[in-house]
Amino acid sequence: xxxxIDWLRGPAASPSAAAxxxxxxxxxxxxxxxxxxGELEALAIRLAALQGTPKPAVExxxxxxxxxxxxxxxxxxxxxxxxxxxxxxxxxxxGGSAINVLARELGAILEVINLGTVNDxxxxxxxxxxxxxxxxxxxxxxxxxxxxxxxxxxxTGRDAAERAFLAGVQLFIGGEMGIxxxxxxxxxxCALLGLPPEHLAGPGAGLxxxxxxxxxxxxxxxxxxxxxxxxxxxxxxxxxxxxxxxxLTGSYLGCAQLGLPVxxxxxxxSVAALAAARLCPGAAQWFIFAHRSAEPGHRLVLAAMxxxxxxxxxxRLGEGSGAxxxxxxxxxxxxxHRDMATFAEAGVSGKER
Amino acid sequence: xxxxIDWLRGPAASPSAAAxxxxxxxxxxxxxxxxxxGELEALAIRLAALQGTPKPAVExxxxxxxxxxxxxxxxxxxxxxxxxxxxxxxxxxxGGSAINVLARELGAILEVINLGTVNDxxxxxxxxxxxxxxxxxxxxxxxxxxxxxxxxxxxTGRDAAERAFLAGVQLFIGGEMGIxxxxxxxxxxCALLGLPPEHLAGPGAGLxxxxxxxxxxxxxxxxxxxxxxxxxxxxxxxxxxxxxxxxLTGSYLGCAQLGLPVxxxxxxxSVAALAAARLCPGAAQWFIFAHRSAEPGHRLVLAAMxxxxxxxxxxRLGEGSGAxxxxxxxxxxxxxHRDMATFAEAGVSGKER
Numbered sequence: 001x002x003x004x005i006d007w008l009r010g011p012a013a014s015p016s017a018a019a020x021x022x023x024x025x026x027x028x029x030x031x032x033x034x035x036x037x038g039e040l041e042a043l044a045i046r047l048a049a050l051q052g053t054p055k056p057a058v059e060x061x062x063x064x065x066x067x068x069x070x071x072x073x074x075x076x077x078x079x080x081x082x083x084x085x086x087x088x089x090x091x092x093x094x095g096g097s098a099i100n101v102l103a104r105e106l107g108a109i110l111e112v113i114n115l116g117t118v119n120d121x122x123x124x125x126x127x128x129x130x131x132x133x134x135x136x137x138x139x140x141x142x143x144x145x146x147x148x149x150x151x152x153x154x155x156t157g158r159d160a161a162e163r164a165f166l167a168g169v170q171l172f173i174g175g176e177m178g179i180x181x182x183x184x185x186x187x188x189x190c191a192l193l194g195l196p197p198e199h200l201a202g203p204g205a206g207l208x209x210x211x212x213x214x215x216x217x218x219x220x221x222x223x224x225x226x227x228x229x230x231x232x233x234x235x236x237x238x239x240x241x242x243x244x245x246x247x248l249t250g251s252y253l254g255c256a257q258l259g260l261p262v263x264x265x266x267x268x269x270s271v272a273a274l275a276a277a278r279l280c281p282g283a284a285q286w287f288i289f290a291h292r293s294a295e296p297g298h299r300l301v302l303a304a305m306x307x308x309x310x311x312x313x314x315x316r317l318g319e320g321s322g323a324x325x326x327x328x329x330x331x332x333x334x335x336x337h338r339d340m341a342t343f344a345e346a347g348v349s350g351k352e353r
Numbered sequence: 354x355x356x357x358i359d360w361l362r363g364p365a366a367s368p369s370a371a372a373x374x375x376x377x378x379x380x381x382x383x384x385x386x387x388x389x390x391g392e393l394e395a396l397a398i399r400l401a402a403l404q405g406t407p408k409p410a411v412e413x414x415x416x417x418x419x420x421x422x423x424x425x426x427x428x429x430x431x432x433x434x435x436x437x438x439x440x441x442x443x444x445x446x447x448g449g450s451a452i453n454v455l456a457r458e459l460g461a462i463l464e465v466i467n468l469g470t471v472n473d474x475x476x477x478x479x480x481x482x483x484x485x486x487x488x489x490x491x492x493x494x495x496x497x498x499x500x501x502x503x504x505x506x507x508x509t510g511r512d513a514a515e516r517a518f519l520a521g522v523q524l525f526i527g528g529e530m531g532i533x534x535x536x537x538x539x540x541x542x543c544a545l546l547g548l549p550p551e552h553l554a555g556p557g558a559g560l561x562x563x564x565x566x567x568x569x570x571x572x573x574x575x576x577x578x579x580x581x582x583x584x585x586x587x588x589x590x591x592x593x594x595x596x597x598x599x600x601l602t603g604s605y606l607g608c609a610q611l612g613l614p615v616x617x618x619x620x621x622x623s624v625a626a627l628a629a630a631r632l633c634p635g636a637a638q639w640f641i642f643a644h645r646s647a648e649p650g651h652r653l654v655l656a657a658m659x660x661x662x663x664x665x666x667x668x669r670l671g672e673g674s675g676a677x678x679x680x681x682x683x684x685x686x687x688x689x690h691r692d693m694a695t696f697a698e699a700g701v702s703g704k705e706r
Contacts, residue, residue, distance in 0.1 A: 031450060031451075032450075032670050033432070033433070033559045033669070034559065035559070035669075036559075036670040037451065037668060037670055037674070038647060038666045038667025039666035039667050040668065040678065078706075079386070079704045079705065080386070080702065080703075080704055080705060081702050081705050084702050087700060087701040088384070090699065090700065090701075091694055091699040091701055094699065096384060096693060096694025096698065096699045097384060097385075097693065097694070098383075098390065098693055101688050101693055102685060102689070104688075104692075105688045205386040205389065205704075206387065206388070206389075207706070211706060310666070311664070312665065313391045313392035313393060313663070314388075314392050315389070315391045315392075315393065316386070316389050316391065317390055321390070324685075325393065325682065325685055328681030328682075329666075329678065329681075331458070332455060332458055332677075332678055332681075335455075335457075335458045336455070339449075339453075339454040340449060340451055340454055341444055341447065341448075341449025341450070345449065346443065346444040346447065346449045348437060348440040348441060349433065349434050349436055349440060350433075351433055351558075352432065352433060352434050353431075353560070353561070
């Protein structure tokens, strides 16, 4: 345990202000009105600072999907049966899910980690078995995780970040799959932001309004039960999170410590990013937010992170799919930054009024 | 001329409702909560209807950039000198512009057409010389184009659409370059929408507020001069447009008539799309709007077209660059639609509440 606590306390790496300045200077020399490429300019500059090079690149992308089950699913908080978590692990193994398709199209590395499903799926090709139990406890009755489970989950995430970093990738994407996990994310988000559950609980994978009202009450009970312990983000994560949410938090922390830029996906992953930012000052500098999810609570989490995401396409699938959809924008931003001619190279006149 | 008038009167092709329905059915069977891929689902379904196939694709993309100069530039309505139009043609020829970089990254065909610059750039590799004059007339004093120039400009655009169609591309992008062309587009937009110039005139490539106020007055004078003729969209286009705006309009009309989907770029191209929609009922079905430009008037033009664009990244470069930036979203939408497993194929359970 001491080892784990030690790494969680490690500081975030520092982006390179010099590389950021050099990239800013270059943007002003490219053959376009200054600022005319809007967020694509800002992205190139930010990636330059994060990667510590004036000409950043996002060719090598690593995606880890963390999957787990949730005890709170027995409270009937999801539109889908809990069996879907394991069924989707099989779908990942067979290459049929959205994130499989997107990773193939992007040429990204995809790994899937089972942190703890209710049912044992048996060996699945391409799925790492890191099960910490048959899902978390029902957090309306007890803490979701034991201290050991929480520590192992975050460490599993950190290990994924480290594998990606050592393989030399330029961008990390975390994804998640787990029936009931918008309930856990909403509960954790409420604890971290001090908001009542009706602000963060939403339809998830497709609950009707009555189901959302029930989900709000379930989260309210959990917040009451755990209230004395929620000021500490470690405890909030352990009591209200999920194995995959703790693993995501660990992976984002690891990326921030190692200096690997993260493209954050949707609602659940943004709550994990928020937890990472609470655990480690400076971690959030490493997080680029890919999209605004259709899950209504996402905008509050994004606002708390001070982030303006790249896409707003009504996505709400998870698996890292929204982040994957934004990868081409990062690549095009880098290509424009690298390959456009400067005013001097092209002999083009500058602004006159 | 009769030939030209005849083709302008041709009807738009009809999208395939059957292919759209088949694509909608497929989306409901894919292993994700129904609707969870948001606009990416809607895009795949719309492309299916437009391409007349239940499994659409956007691998082969054609970009034509139309360039021309504007007589109204002598009224000092741009932040950049008029020489930049020809200088940017050279930059296109040498591969250094934003659209060159984007087309290379996307593997898209790029052609550039000079419709009429003030200066003769001489022969430029990769730039078609279709000059109709040394720029348009200053439309604060006379009609921008003669009837013949307007007819030849729209026909040049239609020819570009036809080349793309005959080459078997799956998507057409029109781009533009021309110092002063946000002034022409704003004037034409005002005529087509019945709006005063302060609603559509903006900073363009980077005018300061005083410059924008001057631009508003220049457009107001032009609207007063041509007012008796502006109810007819052909006349509005001829009197207030530019060679490249008329060519864009012709290219979009051609695509609609031939049944080739168009990805519309920013402010100027959206005004050309609006003109095409006014000239040909049904043309707008073929137009997908790529992004909301930073040019403030763009949102009014988009609203008039009833369109919600895909991206909102503060882009305001033109050249077709914003449309090019959105191409990967169309490609990923098609890949997800084509390659994801269905619930039945993957043995995944559906919704239960």
